[in-house]
Amino acid sequence: MSDELNAPPGVDPYRASVARIYDYLLGGKDNYEVDRQEAARIFEKMPELADAARENRAFLIRAIRFLATNAGVTQFLDCGSGLPTAENVHQVAQRIRPEAKVVYSDYDPIVAANGRALLEDNSLTRYIQADIYEPGGILDSEVVRSHLNWDEPIAVLFVATLHHHKGERGRPAEVTAEFLDRLPSGSYLVISHLIEPDEGSGDEEAVAQLREIVRTGSLRGVVARSRSEIRELFHGTELVPPGPDAAPEVVTLTDWWPDGPLLKPANVAQRIMAGGVGRKP
Template sequence: MPGAAPSTDRPAPVGVDPTRASIARVYDAFLGGKDNYAIDRETLAKVASVAPEAKDLATENRNFLIRACRFLASQTGIKQFLDCGSGLPTAENTHQVVQRFDPDIRVVYVDNDPVVLAHGRALLEENDNTHFVAADIFEPREIMENETVRKYIDFTEPVALLQMGTLHHYNGPAGRPAEIMREYVEALPSGSYVGISHFSDPEDELSALARKMEEVFLHSPMGSGTFRTKSDIEDLFTGLELVKPGVTLCADWWPDGPRLLALNDAQRCISGGVGRKP
């Protein structure tokens, strides 16, 4: 059972509370990772009770991140990436994807989850062009003025800013995520790109399911997970020119090949896009 506590749970690192759910650890559980605890798997079990394919929310988010990073590294000339809400290291992290195209691309990861700090720093800092910052991704000024960020990110040159699966975990005023992104976009130089993925309400026969998943996420031990409409997600890209096909299902954003199987319900409830600052 996803919510059962296996005997393989390891002792928690210093500063990590295994009795409180962590967004990073819940995502790790959704992706089938091992850096999570029973409290995190409880969230997975509850969401899966209303959407059996719920794991695909995380899978599609990860696949979209990979494809967007491939595009940005291979087609835009961007040489520096700021990945907000990096989460726990898994297969095909941002730096691994983009540095395959150019080893000199600089990547700065930002997260303030104690479990990410405990588990992730060593793996994320694999080379001289990959760095980690402990900060709140919902405080743009704090990020942009961070000493380490400014040491490795040159804001006179275009930057790729990533907010993959992060903004739906903001717990505050409904309009604040769009304000957060406007602050980020204003600070970015011309020619920069922004990639965002977000839980989405398809505004069709699956709307009821999206709202059920939202209700479960919000009342789970994790306590966050808002599903926004397409227009609400497009508002996050204010000031940017959307790269075709615009905001769409993550699975539909430049897939790797022809689709032979229909998308399941969960795959139809997470969307994303990439925009360019003129």
């Protein structure tokens, strides 16, 4: 997507986009020069930031594998999905459960253009353009209501989305509460979120730096939350233990059922995102 002159309708190719920067960090091609310039500016101040994007994607993949394999989930609602890239939700889930159905939602017009392309390749995948901070637009969507069976468990994903809220700090909790209230018993909630570092952890400066990077750039509205605040987004759902013999808890993404032993300490970018998976009783 290097040709700004042929940008899809509604897309401003001269203003950086969160979704397109994230796509660039993951090695995707759906981004413009302004996105690459913004990413370069961020790299100058925090060179490890691409690791945060990769860890977030790896967490998403592990969570989907768990849900499709051990939890037996065959329905997924990805809220704030971002641009299609390698290892999307439907690709991971359908390798395990070929019958798995997925609905993607995002408010970004460029995501809409690429999301609709998914429909051409996969009959079990749908896309809607909607804002996660207006839950009714997703939950009451005819596509969502008809494509998913609301008498069976559904996994709802808020992966690296809720920390982009620009308003009151409590608003994301209201969003997840509304989704959980409407979901059938046995459904799951998957969340990853920028975490406020524990005092003395050594990461306080990095998170402050990230906030400043965002504040002074073309992106706005990133809010870090404490571990307890992220836990509150799950509203008492049964958190899945993040590892063998581990207590149910929100943890840094590298610590949630890693694919193997961590052979070196996580860098600061790998420590600033936390999350978990919760089951609605």
